[in-house]
Amino acid sequence: MNPVPPAQAAPVLTQTSVSKSTSFPFLDLHAQFEEIRTDVMAAVERVFESQHFILGPDVQRFEKEIADLLGCRYAFGCASGSDALALALKALEIGLGDEVITTPFTFVATAGAIARTGAKPVFVDIDPATYNLNPGDIQRAITSRTKAIIPVHLFGLPAAMDEINEVARFNRLAVIEDAAQAIGARYHGEFAGNIGDIGCFSFFPSKNLGGAGDGGLVTTNDADLADCLRLLRLHGSRTKYQYELLGFNSRLDTLQAAVLRVKLQHLENWTMARRRNAARYCSLFERAGLDASISMPIESSGTDHVYNQFIIRTEQRDPLRNHLRDAGIPTEIYYPSPLHLQPAFQYLGYQPGDFPEAESASRSVLALPIFPELTEAQQESVVASISDFFRVRD
Numbered sequence: 001m002n003p004v005p006p007a008q009a010a011p012v013l014t015q016t017s018v019s020k021s022t023s024f025p026f027l028d029l030h031a032q033f034e035e036i037r038t039d040v041m042a043a044v045e046r047v048f049e050s051q052h053f054i055l056g057p058d059v060q061r062f063e064k065e066i067a068d069l070l071g072c073r074y075a076f077g078c079a080s081g082s083d084a085l086a087l088a089l090k091a092l093e094i095g096l097g098d099e100v101i102t103t104p105f106t107f108v109a110t111a112g113a114i115a116r117t118g119a120k121p122v123f124v125d126i127d128p129a130t131y132n133l134n135p136g137d138i139q140r141a142i143t144s145r146t147k148a149i150i151p152v153h154l155f156g157l158p159a160a161m162d163e164i165n166e167v168a169r170f171n172r173l174a175v176i177e178d179a180a181q182a183i184g185a186r187y188h189g190e191f192a193g194n195i196g197d198i199g200c201f202s203f204f205p206s207k208n209l210g211g212a213g214d215g216g217l218v219t220t221n222d223a224d225l226a227d228c229l230r231l232l233r234l235h236g237s238r239t240k241y242q243y244e245l246l247g248f249n250s251r252l253d254t255l256q257a258a259v260l261r262v263k264l265q266h267l268e269n270w271t272m273a274r275r276r277n278a279a280r281y282c283s284l285f286e287r288a289g290l291d292a293s294i295s296m297p298i299e300s301s302g303t304d305h306v307y308n309q310f311i312i313r314t315e316q317r318d319p320l321r322n323h324l325r326d327a328g329i330p331t332e333i334y335y336p337s338p339l340h341l342q343p344a345f346q347y348l349g350y351q352p353g354d355f356p357e358a359e360s361a362s363r364s365v366l367a368l369p370i371f372p373e374l375t376e377a378q379q380e381s382v383v384a385s386i387s388d389f390f391r392v393r394d
Contacts, residue, residue: 015361022376023328026207031373032270034264035054041227043258053232056254062161062261068183069264070191071143072199074226078233081180081202084216085113085150087250088176088198091228092157093121094147100139100152103133104179104338104350105358110152110178111339121348122146123340125355129298130220131155131311131365134357135163139171148174155334156208156274157299161187161195163336168196176200180216181308183209184271187303193219198229203260208274208308209267215256273372274307277379281368284383293390309334310370317364320389327385332367 047058059077067075069082070294077085078084094100096118102110106124122140127134133151149160149168159179179185182192183201191197218229228245231238236247239265278297285291285354297315299305311334312366314320322369338358352359368382 012320024330024368026330026332026369027371028373029210031204032282032371034102034374036266039262040259043262044141044255047255047258050226050254052120053206053254055251056257058254058257059252062252062257062264065261065264066217067219068265070194070219072194073223074229075217075219075223075231077257078216078218078225078228079252080214081204081216081252082109083114083174083233083248083250084180084200084202084218085178085285086116087218087229087232088200089113089117089119090232090248091177091198091225092148092174094174095140097145098147099145100148100150101138101146103152103358104160104340104355105153105335105361106154106178106339107180107335108151108339108342108344109180111345115345117155119147120145121339121345123350123355123358124362125158125357130157130159130300130363131361132157132159133164134168135160136166138167142167142171142173144171146171148176150176150178151196152178152180154183155297155311156182156185157297157305158182158185158187158192158195160300161190174198181207182306182337183207184267185306186304194221195220198225201237204249205255208270209260209263209307211256211263212259213253214255215252215260216250217252217371219341237345269374271306274357274370277304277307277372277374278307278310279369280376280379280387281370281383284379285386288383288389290390294386296314307370309367311365311367313361313364314352314366315348316389316393317366318384321366324382324385324387325379325387329382333365335342335365335369336362338362 063075098119099122101122102113105126114121122141124137131154151164177196177199179192179193180197180202185192199219201217205213232247233250236243236245
């Protein structure tokens with residue numbers, strides 16, 4: 001991946017540069033579709049002409065193409081990113097009585113997949129600068145029942161995999177990478193999802209590589225795990241009506257694979273556009289003098305961030321979000337409550353204050369639009385409105 005191109009000199013932003021007329025979506029999938037409409041519709045028509053909708057040739061071709069991209073030996077399409085995590089845990093024979101370490105600051109699917117196996121999610125706090133699992137806290141959470149670690153490459157920034165893998169090797173633990181938000185991200189030259197024992201990806205439409213519905217992928221370089229994953233996604237069957245183990249019905253639809261094959265050809269350009277937009281935001285914020293009022297995302301040494309989300313941070317998050325909403329500027333909060341404080345995980349016994357960095361992040365993070373088709377003018381309107389907000393409070 002090439003370095004982020006420098007953003008052009010940012011204009012002076014004034015209060016009059018923002019109005020309701022600047023309203024635009026948080027993610028504009030319509031703009032993306034118009035760019036690839038002809039190729040997508042041809043791919044869909046091809047599948048309908050074939051009438052091969054389950055694990056068809058397009059699935060096999062997509063699996064090879066994405067394995068080649070990521071540099072892994074095996075890649076298997078499945079029904080969703082959530083299923084990818086479930087398949088990974090099942091392949092590693094993790095279940096009742098086991099423990100799996102992960103972050104409380106992530107989408108529910110990460111810990112939910114652990115809980116559904118009968119295993120116990122064990123949370124470890126985050127690094128406040130990266131929002132990823134803090135590797136320095138992992139060792140203290142390990143017990144005789146710990147079987148795996150699931151780092152999440154949150155928002156598209158790879159976690160500290162060298163340190164995490166070192167802890168895992170020392171304790172003979174498996175590492176499952178939750179790379180749902182990080183397709184194409186790199187860590188010291190290696191693609192996210194190809195650094196641990198198993199990688200898990202999501203093709204939910206809002207992801208950098210999104211399908212026309214749900215879809216997921218599991219990757220590995222281990223032949224035995226690959227054989228197990230291949231069986232598990234198809235009811236544990238290698239031969240029709242013969243079942244070697246109890247598996248899942250978790251196959252990537254041929255239609256999804258056909259659409260994803262078209263989109264995969266554009267992924268690198270879309271990633272560079274996200275990185276350019278991130279660089280422009282940083283330049284605009286700096287020139288507006290806002291770098292002292294908000295915290296911007298970092299790119300850790302040796303990593304290539306793919307900006308599934310562009311996250312700023314401020315203690316005035318909620319009033320700022322209201323101000324932006326009134327100006328017609330969309331934002332999102334990822335995530336408004338850490339998992340250890342969610343009712344679904346109350347049974348684990350965690351209390352407020354147990355993971356202060358995750359709790360603090362939940363109160364202060366705000367996601368700004370970062371999609372590839374976002375225009376310079378739209379970004380200028382976002383930063384101008386944020387500048388207006390802080391100017392009034394100075």
